[in-house]
Amino acid sequence: ETGVTQTPRHLVMGMTNKKSLKCEQHLGHNAMYWYKQSAKKPLELMFVYNFKEQTENNSVPSRFSPECPNSSHLFLHLHTLQPEDSALYLCASSQDRTGDTEAFFGQGTRLTVV
Amino acid sequence: GQNIDQPTEMTATEGAIVQINCTYQTSGFNGLFWYQQHAGEAPTFLSYNVLDGLEEKGRFSSFLSRSKGYSYLLLKELQMKDSASYLCAVMDSNYQLIWGAGTKLIIKP
Numbered sequence: 001e002t003g004v005t006q007t008p009r010h011l012v013m014g015m016t017n018k019k020s021l022k023c024e025q026h027l028g029h030n031a032m033y034w035y036k037q038s039a040k041k042p043l044e045l046m047f048v049y050n051f052k053e054q055t056e057n058n059s060v061p062s063r064f065s066p067e068c069p070n071s072s073h074l075f076l077h078l079h080t081l082q083p084e085d086s087a088l089y090l091c092a093s094s095q096d097r098t099g100d101t102e103a104f105f106g107q108g109t110r111l112t113v114v
Numbered sequence: 115g116q117n118i119d120q121p122t123e124m125t126a127t128e129g130a131i132v133q134i135n136c137t138y139q140t141s142g143f144n145g146l147f148w149y150q151q152h153a154g155e156a157p158t159f160l161s162y163n164v165l166d167g168l169e170e171k172g173r174f175s176s177f178l179s180r181s182k183g184y185s186y187l188l189l190k191e192l193q194m195k196d197s198a199s200y201l202c203a204v205m206d207s208n209y210q211l212i213w214g215a216g217t218k219l220i221i222k223p
Contacts, residue, residue: 002156042118042213043201056210090156097209100145100164105156 003027006091006106013081014114021076021109023091030096032074033103034066037088049074050097081113116140118214120202125220126192134187134200134217142207148176148187149201151216157201160187189219197221 004025013019023032034046048056049068063085065077074091088110092103119137126132138146145164149157163169163178163185175188189196199216206212 002158004156040122040215042215043203043211045210098144100162102147102159102162103211105149105158107154107156 002104002106004091004093004104004106006089006109008109009107010110010112012112012114013078015081015083017081018077018079020078021089021091021111023074023076023106025072025091025093025104027093027104028095029093029104030071031094031101032068032071033092033094034074034076035090035092037090037108043090047076048097055097078111081111083113086111086113116206116212118202118204118212120200120214120217122215123218123220125222126189128192128194128221128223130192131188131190132192132219134189134202134219136185136187136202136214138183138185138202138204138212138214140204140206140212143180144205144207144209146176146178146185147203147205147211148185149203150198151201152198160200192221194221194223 007022032049036044046060047066052068063080067075088108090108091106094101094103117139148160151157161176168177173190178185199218201216202214203211
């Protein structure tokens with residue numbers, strides 16, 4: 001248990017569906033992240049929120065839409081996804097964005113787009 | 115471009131020692147992290163190095179040479195539960211983490 005909880009753990013969706021991934025942390029952290037993890041590839045940073053403000057969007061397609069309503073919750077809204085979007089989506093949080101701050105990860109949502 | 119290299123897979127024997135290497139080329143340096151990730155689970159923090167040298171933490175040690183752009187994770191007295199992927203990540207000058215693809219470590223009895 002890392003203190004970061006993601007739901008659902010598994011999700012299968014069609015290309016025309018709309019779904020949302022949820023992440024919750026009660027560690028008092030100020031920074032939250034969405035990562036995409038594909039097999040045998042490095043973790044890809046998608047979005048960063050710091051004090052509820054989005055500070056980074058790493059050229060992520062608009063079919064992925066993040067939302068951070070407060071410092072404890074982070075959502076990733078999905079619509080009209082493609083099969084290549086199938087991956088493990090990891091949420092993480094850290095105290096802040098400085099160098100010596102470790103990130104705490106959730107267990108991820110395994111997404112399959114059919 | 116920024117790049118982190120680590121071996122894709124390694125195999126070691128229970129009770130032995132294994133060293134997982136990581137080389138990096140990044141825009142600036144604000145520290146290097148090692149994480150462990152068991153299959154189907156969240157990555158968990160193992161170590162952080164920002165100065166040259168060896169940091170020891172129980173059975174695990176991490177070494178850094180900034181001049182060589184090189185780090186290694188040393189695992190001693192290997193146990194079956196150490197079978198996992200080990201992720202190397204470097205924080206660049208913009209405080210963004212650059213990740214390696216991970217090294218899958220297989221422990222055999």
